Amino acid sequence: MARILIIEDEDLVRKALEFRLKKDGHQVTPCMDGRQGILTLETQTFDLIITDLMLPYNNGLEVVNRSKEIHKETPVIVLSNIGLEHVVMDAFNLGADDYMTKPFSPNELSVRVKRLIK
Amino acid sequence: MLFRFRYLLLCFFVASAAMVFAQQSYVDEAAEMIESSLNSTEILIRVCTVLLILFTVFFIGFFITLMIARSTHRYDEQYEKNIKEKFELLLTGVIFNDDAEMQTDEWKASRKRVVKHFKKRYLHKRINKKYLREHIILLHKNFIGSAADVLRNLYIELKLDRQAIKELNSPDWGIQANAVKELAQLNITKATEKIKNRTQHENQILRLEAQVASIRLDKKDPFSFLDKNRNYLTEWHQVNLAHIIDQINRDLLPDFSRWFVSPNPTVVEFCIKMTLQYDQFASIPALSQLLYHKNQHVVGEAAKALGEFGVTEAQSDMLYVYRDAITPVKLQLLKAIGKCGNNEILPFLIQQLLQNDINIAMEAANSLKKLGEEGIAILEKQTLSNLYGVGDICKHVLDERI
Numbered sequence: 172m173a174r175i176l177i178i179e180d181e182d183l184v185r186k187a188l189e190f191r192l193k194k195d196g197h198q199v200t201p202c203m204d205g206r207q208g209i210l211t212l213e214t215q216t217f218d219l220i221i222t223d224l225m226l227p228y229n230n231g232l233e234v235v236n237r238s239k240e241i242h243k244e245t246p247v248i249v250l251s252n253i254g255l256e257h258v259v260m261d262a263f264n265l266g267a268d269d270y271m272t273k274p275f276s277p278n279e280l281s282v283r284v285k286r287l288i289k
Numbered sequence: 290m291l292f293r294f295r296y297l298l299l300c301f302f303v304a305s306a307a308m309v310f311a312q313q314s315y316v317d318e319a320a321e322m323i324e325s326s327l328n329s330t331e332i333l334i335r336v337c338t339v340l341l342i343l344f345t346v347f348f349i350g351f352f353i354t355l356m357i358a359r360s361t362h363r364y365d366e367q368y369e370k371n372i373k374e375k376f377e378l379l380l381t382g383v384i385f386n387d388d389a390e391m392q393t394d395e396w397k398a399s400r401k402r403v404v405k406h407f408k409k410r411y412l413h414k415r416i417n418k419k420y421l422r423e424h425i426i427l428l429h430k431n432f433i434g435s436a437a438d439v440l441r442n443l444y445i446e447l448k449l450d451r452q453a454i455k456e457l458n459s460p461d462w463g464i465q466a467n468a469v470k471e472l473a474q475l476n477i478t479k480a481t482e483k484i485k486n487r488t489q490h491e492n493q494i495l496r497l498e499a500q501v502a503s504i505r506l507d508k509k510d511p512f513s514f515l516d517k518n519r520n521y522l523t524e525w526h527q528v529n530l531a532h533i534i535d536q537i538n539r540d541l542l543p544d545f546s547r548w549f550v551s552p553n554p555t556v557v558e559f560c561i562k563m564t565l566q567y568d569q570f571a572s573i574p575a576l577s578q579l580l581y582h583k584n585q586h587v588v589g590e591a592a593k594a595l596g597e598f599g600v601t602e603a604q605s606d607m608l609y610v611y612r613d614a615i616t617p618v619k620l621q622l623l624k625a626i627g628k629c630g631n632n633e634i635l636p637f638l639i640q641q642l643l644q645n646d647i648n649i650a651m652e653a654a655n656s657l658k659k660l661g662e663e664g665i666a667i668l669e670k671q672t673l674s675n676l677y678g679v680g681d682i683c684k685h686v687l688d689e690r691i
Contacts, residue, residue, distance in 0.1 A: 183377060183424060184431050190381040276434030277385055 173218035178208035205229025224251035239266035246287040473502035488514035522555035546572035554584035589621040596625025627656025654686040
């Protein structure tokens with residue numbers, strides 16, 4: 172069982188991901204914006220962070236940056252509906268470990284989570 | 290809608306109650322008392338008293354209405370929250386399972402039971418169906434694979450598509466546009482013909498949604514709406530169409546030169562852009578013909594495409610149409626010549642470089658540079674020119690730092 176932080180502003184998508192990851196046996200902490208996400212990862216430790224890119228207050232790239240400053244080893248998956256090369260490159264340059272473009276398959280996410288937690 | 294109905298009902302009850310009370314005797318006595326007091330006072334005081342009573346009644350009525358409206362709104366909000374939570378549970382429970390798990394008889398039976406329960410318990414209300422449709426659409430936009438398939442099947446199984454198809458007949462274009470978008474998102478092909486009927490609608494947004502949906506849903510002739518399109522295709526409209534075309538299978542793309550003869554110049558412009566975007570080299574002869582089109586924007590767009598394709602044979606046609614072209618099109622022609630021209634065009638470019646128009650001179654200089662060594666040699670020679678601005682333009686274009 173891994174501790175996973177999900178930062179996603181779309182209520183329904185966040186709840187759906189939470190449901191799916193809990194079903195896979197993980198302990199999930201949901202956050203609805205970048206600011207809350209950064210505050211959570213500053214006070215708690217996680218085995219994996221899943222963040223959306225377009226978030227209120229602090230965007231996903233800021234979350235990746237802060238996460239890598241605090242817990243360098245914690246893998247981060249970025250979810251986004253922007254598949255532009257420079258955006259993906261920015262995320263990877265900041266230290267993101269994986270990038271998934273929306274719409275995505277929940278089964279695929281589940282497999283990627285398992286791979287990164289290993 | 291529900292709120293308005295309740296509100297009207299409450300107003301009706303309040304009015305009825307007021308009428309019943311008005312018939313009672315103590316109200317009559319009070320009225321007599323007020324009347325007698327009014328009779329015994331001066332006119333100004335009488336008017337003030339009447340106004341005071343009227344305002345008091347009005348404010349009490351207003352306050353009651355406000356309270357009723359607030360409580361009804363609060364009830365509706367709470368109802369919406371509760372029902373949405375239930376739908377979230379249904380959807381997440383139904384779609385987020387492993388593929389293998391979803392094949393088991395136990396899972397299928399359990400899903401059937403849950404869906405039946407929801408259908409019976411919640412989906413008799415139109416508003417609930419609307420909430421569920423919103424949820425399904427939102428999730429369908431975010432997920433692909435088996436999850437998206439399950440959502441689509443659930444949507445059809447709960448007959449939510451019927452409601453969306455019915456909404457296509459709404460007099461409100463906004464409702465129609467949302468229904469079109471929804472049906473396209475969930476790939477409900479049976480609505481294709483109805484949607485295609487809206488591709489020439491007078492409302493721009495509905496027209497765009499219907500055209501986008503037509504590209505997604507119509508498997509036989511998804512671009513047939515371009516045949517009869519008489520409306521101006523704005524840049525925004527073209528961007529949206531291009532975005533959806535980018536998502537479909539390349540093998541399904543038509544030969545866009547089919548619409549080069551369209552009476553609508555914006556359709557021709559759009560099709561030239563698509564020809565270039567998808568490297569439809571077979572359209573080059575038709576593109577060259579478009580240099581003689583009566584619409585200057587089409588000429589400019591055709592020149593741009595020919596330049597990008599590097600069609601040197603089009604150089605003489607470009608020269609021919611250059612003289613009568615408007616300035617922005619002249620600039621596009623010069624740019625295209627720089628990309629597809631050869632050394633035969635050098636004297637013409639020198640002539641343009643020496644023009645009084647700074648934009649034309651600049652574009653001619655850029656094209657000379659693109660033509661290679663001979664063009665660059667001419668530019669270097671012209672840096673010493675005494676003509677006003679020519680030397681500076683040449684130096685600017687030759688400066689590698691810029």
